[in-house]
Amino acid sequence: MKKAILYINQFFGQIGGEDKADFEPEIREGQVGPGIEFAKSLNAELTHTIICGDNFMGSNTEEAVKIILEMLEGKEMDLFIAGPAFQAGRYGVACGTICKAVKEKFGVPVVTSMNVENPGVEMFKKDMYILQGGNIASRMRKDVKAMVSLCNKILNEEEIGWAEKEGYFGRGVRKQIWLEEGTPASVRMVDMLLKKLNGESFETELPIPKLDRVPIADAIKDLKSARIALVTTGGIVPVDNPDRIQSASATRWGRYDIGVIEALKSGEYKTIHAGFDPAAADADPNVITPVDALQVLQKEGVYGSLHPFFYSTVGTGTTQAEAERMAREIVPYLKEDKVDGVIMVST
Numbered sequence: 001m002k003k004a005i006l007y008i009n010q011f012f013g014q015i016g017g018e019d020k021a022d023f024e025p026e027i028r029e030g031q032v033g034p035g036i037e038f039a040k041s042l043n044a045e046l047t048h049t050i051i052c053g054d055n056f057m058g059s060n061t062e063e064a065v066k067i068i069l070e071m072l073e074g075k076e077m078d079l080f081i082a083g084p085a086f087q088a089g090r091y092g093v094a095c096g097t098i099c100k101a102v103k104e105k106f107g108v109p110v111v112t113s114m115n116v117e118n119p120g121v122e123m124f125k126k127d128m129y130i131l132q133g134g135n136i137a138s139r140m141r142k143d144v145k146a147m148v149s150l151c152n153k154i155l156n157e158e159e160i161g162w163a164e165k166e167g168y169f170g171r172g173v174r175k176q177i178w179l180e181e182g183t184p185a186s187v188r189m190v191d192m193l194l195k196k197l198n199g200e201s202f203e204t205e206l207p208i209p210k211l212d213r214v215p216i217a218d219a220i221k222d223l224k225s226a227r228i229a230l231v232t233t234g235g236i237v238p239v240d241n242p243d244r245i246q247s248a249s250a251t252r253w254g255r256y257d258i259g260v261i262e263a264l265k266s267g268e269y270k271t272i273h274a275g276f277d278p279a280a281a282d283a284d285p286n287v288i289t290p291v292d293a294l295q296v297l298q299k300e301g302v303y304g305s306l307h308p309f310f311y312s313t314v315g316t317g318t319t320q321a322e323a324e325r326m327a328r329e330i331v332p333y334l335k336e337d338k339v340d341g342v343i344m345v346s347t
Contacts, residue, residue: 002044002155005075006035007068007082007098009091013051018277021090023053025064027071034084037144043152044079050098054090057097065101077108079151084113084143085120087135087249087317090275092120100127109154113143116169117319125169129160132167135249135317170207226340229307231330233315234281234288234347235273236264247274249317253326255333259308263292275316276347289345307339315346 010016010023012033031039032049039046050068057064080102082095092114099110113131114120121130129150133143146167153160162177163170188205195202220226237245243254258264264285271281271288286292289310298306311330315323334342 002078003047003076004038004042004044004079004081004151004155005048005050005072005077006031006038006046007050007052007080007095008033008035009057009088009094010051010053013049015051015053018275021053021055021276022059023051024056025050025052025067025071027051027068034140034144037141038081038148041145041148041152043155047077048075052094052098054088054094057094058090061097065098068098069101069105072102072106077106079155080106080108080110081147081151082110082112084131084133084140084147085115085118086133086137086139086143087115087117089119089316092118093123094120096120096124096128096130100124103128111147111151111154113147117317121169126171129166129168129171132169220341223303224301225304227305227307227338228294228303229334229337229339229342230258230289230291230294230310230345231342232289232310232312232345233318234312234345235271235314236269236281236285236289236310236312237272239268239270241272245272245313247272247314247316249319249322250314250326251318251322253311253313253330255309255311255330257308258291258306258310261291262295264289273314273316273347275314288347294343304340307334307337309333 010020014033015023028049028051029047030049031046032051035046035049050071052064052068080099082099083091085092085095095112095114099112102108103110110128111131112128113133115133115135117135124130131143131146131150133139133146150160150166150168160166162175192202192204235245235247237243237254238256243252245252245254266283266285269285271278271285273281281288289312291310294306297303313326
């Protein structure tokens with residue numbers, strides 16, 4: 001029987017939550033967490049499960065990959081699976097990173113799953129099969145089922161269809177196929193043209209990838225006279241969270257006065273971010289939103305002046321569409337005050 005190995009993070013490996021995100025790679029025999037669901041219908045024996053903390057993989061990538069590849073040496077493996085990662089950015093990047101490394105080192109097929117908003121999709125979709133997954137863990141069974149369907153085709157050496165048919169993100173690979181109905185291209189072309197002219201929906205046979213790139217801003221000409229603003233996705237807010245910003249998948253943002261504040265004080269400000277241990281940020285909010293350092297640098301003449309407000313929201317799980325909308329709402333305040341540059345602080 002063929003063999004498969006699964007990679008999951010510390011949460012799905014039942015090690016712990018954010019407090020265990022620095023968990024070093026560990027390999028276990030058999031199935032752990034979602035591996036039990038995979039094993040029910042996978043046409044291979046899931047022999048081992050690798051568990052690694054998201055922070056450890058993100059902060060010590062080369063070391064984590066090296067450890068895991070050494071763990072896999074000598075193991076029988078016909079397929080390597082990671083996730084599903086849903087909309088969790090660090091987890092998605094971790095899954096993509098280790099899948100790519102395993103594919104390059106051992107030459108075995110790799111499969112993972114992520115939500116369209118996961119940054120790992122754009123980073124790794126050309127390197128592997130990434131199934132289009134849900135945004136939350138409650139989609140686990142559905143996402144695992146989709147992954148297993150594709151995995152079994154790979155294991156059985158069946159032909160893999162195009163992205164839309166199989167449910168994975170397009171990899172930029174084009175293949176010619178014979179359509180079952182046998183309609184000539186000329187007829188299909190005229191049919192699409194008529195639908196377009198009549199305002200009807202149609203599906204192109206040659207989709208052109210959309211390039212969504214933000215041009216690099218011009219450099220600040222004179223930093224010593226520049227007006228600087230502070231924006232954070234680290235969820236720093238007054239302790240009562242007056243704008244009711246969500247701790248994940250945010251749709252709201254806040255604007256807070258720092259015109260006469262030398263530093264953000266614990267007990268007056270806190271983080272409502274659900275993606276990391278809040279202890280350090282609650283004890284000193286400046287570690288996420290460095291008002292104290294910016295005030296010192298201004299007095300030293302490093303830059304001209306500080307915009308008297310900072311802007312805050314939460315990045316974890318927040319969709320690109322919501323982030324763009326919030327940015328469009330914040331920018332007019334910055335333009336009104338003639339801000340020259342923005343320090344964008346994350347976690």
